[in-house]
Amino acid sequence: MQKLVIIGAGMASGRVLEHLRDTAPDTFEITLFNAEPRGNYNRIMLSPVLSGEKTYDEIVTHDDAWYADNKVTCRFGEKVIAVDRARRVVIGENGEVPYDKLIFGTGSSPFIIPLPGHDKQGVVAYRDLEDTTAMMQAAGKPNARAVVIGGGLLGLEAAAGLRLRGMEVTVLHISTHLMERQLDEAAGYLLRRDLEKRGINVILQASTQEIVGGAAAEAVHLADGTVLPCDIVVMAVGIRPAVQLARDCGLTCGRAIEVDAQMQTSDPDIYAVGECVEFNGNLFGLVAPLYDQAKVLAKTLLGEEDAFKLRELSTKLKVTGCDLFSAGDFAGGDGREDIVFRDPGRGVYKRLVIEDDQLIGAVMYGDTADANWFFGLIKDGTDISEMRDSLIFGPAFQGGAQADPMAAVAALPPEAEICGCNGVCKGTITAAIEGGATDLGAIRATTKASASCGTCTGLVEQVLSVTLGDAFVLPAAQPVCKCTDLTHEDVRRLIKAQQLKSQPAVWQQLAWKTPNGCHVCRPAINYYLLADWPLEYQDDLQSRFVNERNHANIQKDGTYSVMPRMWGGITTPDELRAIADAADKFKVPTVKVTGGQRIDLLGVKKEDLTDIWYDLNQAGMVSGHAYSKGLRTVKTCVGTDHCRFGTQDSTGLGIKLEKKLWGSWTPHKVKLGVSGCPRNCAEATCKDVGIICVDSGYQVSVAGAAGMDVKETERLHDARTEEEAIEWVAAFVQLYRENGKYLDRAYKWVAKVSLDWVKETLADDATRAALNERFEISQSVYRKDPWADHNQSRAALYQPLADLTQEAAE
Amino acid sequence: MSWIDIGHIDDIPLRGSRVVKTRAGCLAVFRTAEAEVFAVGNTCPHKGGPLSEGIVHGTSVTCPLHNMIFDLETGQAQGADDGSIPTYPIRIEAGRLLLDAASVAQRSAA
Secondary structure, three states, rough: OEEEEEEEHHHHHHHHHHHHHOOOOOOOEEEEEEEOOOOOOHHHHHHHHOOOOHHHHHEEOEEEEEEEOOOOOOEEEEEEEEOOOOEEEEEEEEEEEEEEEEEEEOOOOEEEOOOOOOOEEEEOOOOOOOHHHHHHHHOOOOOOOEEEEEOOOHHHHHHHHHHHHHOEEEEEEEOOOOOOOOOOOHHHHHHHHHHHOOOOOEEEEEEEEEEEEEEEEEEEEOOOOOEEEOEEEEOOOOEEOHHHHHHHHHOOOOOOOOOOOOEEOOOOEEOOOOOOEOOOOOOOOOOOOOOOHHHHHHHHHOOOOOOOOOOOEEEOOOOOOOEEEEEOOOOOOOOOOEEEEEEEOEEEEEEEEEOOEEEEEEEEEOOOOOOOHHHHHHOOEEEOOHHHHHHOOOOOHHHHHOHHHHHHHHHHOOOOEEOOOEEEEEHHHHHHHOOOOOOOHHHHHHHOOOOOOOOOOHHHHHHHHHHHHOHHHHHHOEOOOOOOOOOOHHHHHHHHHOOOOHEEEEEEEEHHHHOOOOOOHHHHHHHHHHHHOOOOOOHHHHHOHHHHHHEEEEOOOOEEEEEEEEEOOOOOOHHHHHHHHHHHHOOOOEEEEOOOOOEEEEEEHHHHHHHHHHHHOOOOEEEEEOOOOOOEEEEEEOOOOOOOOOOOOHHHHHHHHHHHHHOOOOOOOOEEEEOOOOOOOHHHHHHOOOEEOOEOOOOOOOOOOOOOOEEEEEEEEOOOOOHHHHHHHHHHHHHHHHHHOOOHHHHHHHHHHHHHHHHHHHOHHHHHHHHHHHHHHHHHHHHHOOOHHHHHHHHHHHOOOOOOOOOOOO | OOOOEEEEEEHOOOOEEEEEOOOEEEEEEEEEEOOEEEEOOOOOOOOOHHHHOOEOOOOOEEOOOOOOEEEEEOOEEOOOOEOOOOOOEEEOOOOOEEEHHHHHHHHHHH
C-alpha cells in the first residue's frame, strides 16, 4: 500500500480524505499531522460557536471514531519540523514518517499588524478554536469590552458574536466602508446601520496607533487621540498562506505554494491544497474553491484526469439577521450600467452591474432570496437583454409568473448552483431526491448540499418541497411558543452562552414578542434559569403552574390534594396517626394510598392548606412534592431486612436517594425505584431511574416509562457500592436537569441525546464529580420543605384578600 | 358609585391574583404591571376553574385547568375559544384597592 502523508487537518485536506474514503478506501496508508491538538472541524462555523448559536461538537466534521474507522493515523498536536525530499520522509516533533505521496494542507496564518503592544496577552486573531475560546472567556467577565480590528467578513462575524455574548464591541476599520472588497458603499452603509442597531460601535477610517497596558491589553489608542478601553483585542485583518515549511524544503513558492491544475507542486510526489496554494497567481480564502481543489487532488492521487478551474465566487456574511450577498465585479466603469433598487423603509438595497447585455456583478442587502439566481446569470454569462426591464425583481417576475417564493426555485435550471460551499447544483439535489433522499439530513449525507455554512438550507428545503410536492413536510423547528421563534434547545443554549440570569434578560436579549411571555414559555424559562443559575436566579412563583406555586395538586373542583413524603415508602404509627388526625380535622373527603407508596389526602380547601401543612410538619413530615416537575418518590421493596430473596438493603438505599434528591427541580417529574433482587417488586425497571440490587452490587438503569408510553429502563452502569450507585444517579439527574427540554421526561431526553452519549459523558470521573458538585450547589438552595417555608413567608396569600359576604347589600 | 376598600395593592404579587369572597361566589383581583389591577369573576365559564390561580401574562390570564385564556380588560376569551367572565370597576387610591360596591351587590342579586 502506498504511504500518503498529509500535513494539516483543515477543511480542504478533510475533504480530500473523504473523497479517498468514498472512492478508494484501501489505496493509501494515511498519516495526518495537525499542529492544532484536534482533527478536522468546520472552521467557517466558528462564528456560530462564538455567538453561542452552535456548540463546538456540532461543527466537528471528523471525530476520533471516523479516523479510526478509516484507518487514518493521527498525529495531532504535533508540529512538522521539516520535510526531507531526498529521503522522502516527513520529520515531526515525535519522529519521522516516510511517504510515497505528500500533501501540504498547511493553510494560512492570521496576519497580525506589528503595532506596538501587539504581543500583549488578550490580543488574539480569529482563526481557530483557541482564539474562539479566548474570546468566549473574555466575554464571560461582566461589562467586558472588545475591540475588533478589521471590518471584513471575519472581523464582523467576530464582532457580532462577541456582542451576542454581551460584550461592548467596537469595530475599527481602515477603509471608508465595511467589507469594501465585497460590498459597495450603499450596502456597506446599510450593514453598518444594522450593526450599530445591535449595539456594535463602528469607527471607519480608523488608524490604530498602539495597544497599551501591562502584561495584558487594556486599551487601544487611535491616531486621532481616541482611547478605547478593552479586555480583548481581536485582529481580523487578513491571512497569509503558511508556506515556510514548503519553502524550507525547496518547493517553488510565490506568495504561496505554486501548483498546477492537478494540485501538483514543483515536486511530482508532493501536492498542495487549500489556503497555502497559489494557482495562476490566485490565492484562496473562501471554502468553495478549496473543496473544488480537494476533489481534483483526490482524483489526481488515484490517477484519474481532472483539472482545477477558477470560478466565480460569491460571499455571504454569517451574522444572523444581516442578509447580504455579493458576487462578480461591481466596480463602476465605462460601458457598465447599473440597475439599482432601494427600499429604505425595509432596509433593502439591490444593485446589478451590467456590461454587454450580461450581468457581471451583483450586490444585495436586506433581501437576498434571489441571490442564487443572479449568481447563476453571472456565472453562465446569460444574455439578459430580453428580461432587462424586470431583471431586478428576480426570477419570479420573469415570464409573467406570480411572485411565489417557490416559483423562484422551481424556475431554476438543473445546473443552477444551490450550495456554493460544496458546488452542488439543483440537478444533483433533485437526482438525490429521486434516489430516495427525501429529507434535509439525507440530502446533506448524499450531496453535501447545505452541509457546510448552512446558509442555503432554506433553498435546499425549497428544492425538496418543489420536487416532492405535498409529500415534503418542512421540518418544523418547533418554537417554544408564539412568544418566540426559538426552540427550547436554542433558548437553553443561549441562556448559558449569553449568561442570561433573569426573565427580563431572556425576553430582551432573545427578542421575545410579548411583554412578559405566556403560560407556556414562562414556566419553561423559569425552570431553565433556576437550573442553570441556582445561586443567582430567584425562583419566580408567578411563572409556575398553580400546583408548584401552591405546593399542592389542584383538583377539578378547585380543591387540592396534600401528600406528605414517606421516605422510601417507610412510615410509622405516629405519622399515620398524624395523617388520620389531619384528615379528621380538615374534613378530608378522600384518603388514598398511591402507587408511589404514600398517602394522599384529597379535597383540601386552599384556605386550609397552610394549617394542614403545619399539623403535618409538627409530626415531622414534609411535602412529598407530588405535584412537581422534580423528584417525586423513590419506590422500594423491603430488601434484606425482611425478604428471604433480598440481596442488598434496597429500602435503605431508596431512603438515601430520596434524601439526596428531594426538592430538586427537573424538566419533568422524576420517579425512582429500588428493588432488592431481580424479582423487582419495586417495579424499578419502568422508572426514570431504576436500581436492581444483585449480589455483586447495584444495576443502575435509566429512561424507563410507565405512562402514556411504556418502556423498560436501559442499563447505565453497574455500581459496586451504594455510594457509587448514588453518585451515578445524582450525576444522571443533574445531566438531565442541565440539558433536558422542559416537559421532556428523562426517557424522551435520552432518546434525543442517545444513551451512548449519556454513558460516555458520565463515564468520565471528573465530569461525574462536577455534575455531583453542581447538583449539590443547587440543592443547597432547593433541598428544603416548601410547606414550612410558605407557612413562614407566604401564609397570607392562601387566604382571600377580602371577605365581602358580610357587607350589607345596598 | 360607592367604593369598598378591599386591601393594599402590595397584598397582590406582581403578575398574580387574590380572591375576594362575595355572597355570589369569588371575584379575582389581578395585578399585572406595577400599578395595574383588574377585578373579574374568578370562575372559568368552561369547567369552573379558579382563574385567580392562573398564570398572568400581559393583561391576560390562563385558566389553570384547561388553558383557556381571558383578556382581563374585556373579560373576553382569547383565540379560538368562546365565552367571557364578568369584569368589575376597581381603582387604586394611595395604594388602596377600591372595588365598586354597587356592581358587586348587583352580582349578588343576579
